[in-house]
Each structure stands twice: as C-alpha cells, then as structure tokens.
Amino acid sequence: MARTREEINDLATGWMRGALRFLMVQHPIRTSVGLSGGILVATIIDAFKSFLPGINVAAFTDLRLAIVGVFLSNVSLLFKIERFPENLEQEFAAVHRAIREGKLSSAHRKMLYLKIAQTELDRVALSNSERERKPVRPRTGT
Amino acid sequence: MLASLRSSFTSLFARARKTRVQEEFHALVDTTNTTFSNRLFNSFTDPETAEYLGVLNAGDYMIEKITTTSTGKTTITILTKKGRIISSIDTKITQVALQELRQTRRQSISALMINERKSKLVIVSIVSAIALIGEGVVDGFSTIITSWSTLLVIGFAALVFLDNLLLRFRAQRGIFGNTEHEAREIIAFILRNADSLDDGDGTRRIFDPEQSEESLIMEGYGVGAHA
Numbered sequence: 001m002a003r004t005r006e007e008i009n010d011l012a013t014g015w016m017r018g019a020l021r022f023l024m025v026q027h028p029i030r031t032s033v034g035l036s037g038g039i040l041v042a043t044i045i046d047a048f049k050s051f052l053p054g055i056n057v058a059a060f061t062d063l064r065l066a067i068v069g070v071f072l073s074n075v076s077l078l079f080k081i082e083r084f085p086e087n088l089e090q091e092f093a094a095v096h097r098a099i100r101e102g103k104l105s106s107a108h109r110k111m112l113y114l115k116i117a118q119t120e121l122d123r124v125a126l127s128n129s130e131r132e133r134k135p136v137r138p139r140t141g142t
Numbered sequence: 143m144l145a146s147l148r149s150s151f152t153s154l155f156a157r158a159r160k161t162r163v164q165e166e167f168h169a170l171v172d173t174t175n176t177t178f179s180n181r182l183f184n185s186f187t188d189p190e191t192a193e194y195l196g197v198l199n200a201g202d203y204m205i206e207k208i209t210t211t212s213t214g215k216t217t218i219t220i221l222t223k224k225g226r227i228i229s230s231i232d233t234k235i236t237q238v239a240l241q242e243l244r245q246t247r248r249q250s251i252s253a254l255m256i257n258e259r260k261s262k263l264v265i266v267s268i269v270s271a272i273a274l275i276g277e278g279v280v281d282g283f284s285t286i287i288t289s290w291s292t293l294l295v296i297g298f299a300a301l302v303f304l305d306n307l308l309l310r311f312r313a314q315r316g317i318f319g320n321t322e323h324e325a326r327e328i329i330a331f332i333l334r335n336a337d338s339l340d341d342g343d344g345t346r347r348i349f350d351p352e353q354s355e356e357s358l359i360m361e362g363y364g365v366g367a368h369a
Contacts, residue, residue, distance in 0.1 A: 016304075020301055020308070028298075035294060035295060063294070092325075
C-alpha cells in the first residue's frame with residue numbers, strides 16, 4: 001500500500017528524532033556540559049603540562065576527554081529508569097500489546113497515545129484547580 | 143470504506159456550504175477551545191451526519207487538525223481507526239475572531255515543550271561558546287578552527303538545533319506524539335511541570351491551536367469526546 005506524504009513525514013522525522021536520542025540530544029545540557037568540560041580540562045592540562053613532569057599528558061587529548069566528559073555526565077541516566085504511575089504504565093502496556101498483535105492502525109495508535117497524554121494533562125489541571133479551591137484552615141493556637 | 147466516508151464527508155460540506163453553516167462556523171471559532179469540536183459536530187445534526195458518525199462508532203475518532211488560511215479556506219482532518227478523512231470548507235475567519243482566539247487560548251503543551259527546548263538550545267550554545275573561547279584563549283584562536291573539539295562542539299549544537307526543528311515540524315503537522323517515546327516525553331513534561339500548569343478549566347491542549355500568523359491550526363481536539 002502506498003504511503004501518504006504525511007505518513008512519510010511522520011516516519012522520516014520520527015526515525016531522525018530516534019537517532020538524535022541515541023546521540024544523547026535528549027539531554028542536551030548534560031551532554032554539552034560534559035563535552036565542553038572535557039575540552040576545557042584538556043585545554044587546562046595542555047596549558048599546565050610543563051608543571052606535570054611525571055605525567056604523560058599526550059594521552060589526554062581533547063577528543064578523548066570530551067568523550068569521557070559526555071560519558072560521565074550521562075552515566076547516571078543508565079541507572080535511572082523513568083517509570084510513570086502504575087495506571088499510565090498499564091495503559092502504555094495495553095497499547096504496546098495491541099500494536100504487537102497487529103490490532104491497531106497507525107492512526108488509532110496515535111489516538112490512543114494522545115488520549116493517554118490528554119487524560120494525564122486534564123488530571124493534573126484538575127488536581128491543581130482542586131488544590132486552589134481547597135480552603136486554608138486557619139491555625140488555632142493551643 | 144474510507145473512500146465512501148470521504149465522499150460522504152465531502153458532500154456533507156458541499157451541502158453545508160449552501161446552508162447556514164458558514165455563519166455558524168464563524169460563531170464557533172471564537173468559542174472556547176474545549177467545546178469547539180463538539181459544537182462543530184453538533185451543528186451538523188442532519189441524517190447524513192448521523193449516518194457518518196454511526197459508521198465511525200462514537201468515541202473512535204478525533205479532530206486531528208483544523209487549518210484555516212488567511213484566504214478563507216478551512217481544512218478539517220479527522221482521524222479515524224481506518225485512517226484520515228480530509229475535507230475543506232470555504233470560510234473566512236475575521237481578524238477580530240483570530241485576535242479573540244489568541245487572547246483566550248492557553249499555551250499548549252507542545253508549544254511549552256518547544257519553548258523549553260529553545261531555552262536549552264540557548265544554554266547549549268552558551269556552554270559551547272565558553273568552551274571554544276576558553277580553548278582559544280589558551281591555545282590560540284587560530285588552532286581551534288582545525289581542532290576536533292570545535293567540530294564536536296559545533297556539531298553537537300547543530301544536532302540540538304536539528305532536534306528543535308524536528309520537534310517543531312512534528313508539532314505543527316500534528317504528528318508529534320505518534321510514537322510511544324514521544325507520548326512518554328509529553329507525559330514526563332506534564333508531570334515535571336505539574337505545579338506550573340495551573341489551569342483548572344481544562345482548556346489547555348497538547349497541540350497549539352494556532353501555529354502561525356497565517357494559519358489557525360487546531361489539533362488533538364475532541365478525543366473521543368463525542369457521544
């Protein structure tokens with residue numbers, strides 16, 4: 001079946017964003033601080049190499065230290081699993097199962113994902129408004 | 143099936159154009175965002191529409207996108223289980239109505255996310271500039287032009303910029319949130335900023351109703367809301 005232009009856009013840009021995620025663009029500040037930090041450390045080591053006679057500073061190139069910086073700045077993410085509340089995870093699991101079983105078209109999949117997000121947004125907005133409406137009980141001294 | 147739905151929808155709009163719907167559409171545009179899609183559908187309470195909605199099974203569709211250009215052509219995209227139905231209607235939304243809508247609408251989640259990414263890009267650019275200037279001061283500015291570090295820093299900033307562009311493109315086309323990861327990204331953003339999303343009237347949406355001065359785009363409206 002021929003794909004529409006919209007579907008091609010969706011696939012291509014979705015794939016590109018996935019690739020960018022892999023290149024650590026998901027957390028750009030972390031990665032860029034690691035990258036720049038590595039480069040600055042390499043520059044400082046290079047400037048003070050005459051004061052470090054016992055160390056082979058040739059090994060500390062800016063490229064290597066930049067890679068180490070990126071790794072160090074992102075290493076905590078490897079141990080941090082982002083999990084939402086159980087009800088949301090169950091909804092995602094149900095959609096995932098339906099996709100795996102081939103029961104959902106791409107259009108229906110989008111609807112379900114947006115529905116989950118919109119429901120969560122409405123829930124957050126509602127809880128905020130309830131919090132605002134809740135009267136503050138005055139403290140009484142004992 | 144989809145072709146027949148499309149043709150029935152097109153004929154619906156063709157008939158609607160001849161009737162009062164154009165004027166009604168004008169009135170609908172400046173209503174609150176939440177009720178927009180429901181009122182739009184409720185305005186077509188003729189047998190043909192009922193049949194159309196019956197085919198779709200109530201609750202299994204959403205208005206994906208409504209685009210109105212300054213030339214007065216409105217295109218409505220409805221997302222169903224089977225695919226998209228796109229139809230057009232000639233309307234002319236006045237500048238006054240647009241202005242009113244701009245004032246009443248709340249910033250959407252996708253717009254907030256784009257703003258957040260934009261500010262991150264500024265921070266990345268500043269951090270990268272500091273690194274390059276630091277290297278230039280110590281090693282000499284002539285050496286940084288050919289160094290690996292310059293390529294890395296500028297390359298990474300370019301990737302962040304590209305990610306911003308892609309996010310904006312997908313949000314404008316209404317295809318942001320199609321994948322599980324993007325849906326999780328949206329929810330993570332909502333949960334992260336739960337305290338600042340201080341609207342209790344439910345008018346905030348995932349997508350921006352208006353993406354540019356030229357077009358009025360309403361996306362993600364009425365998800366299964368019509369009974």
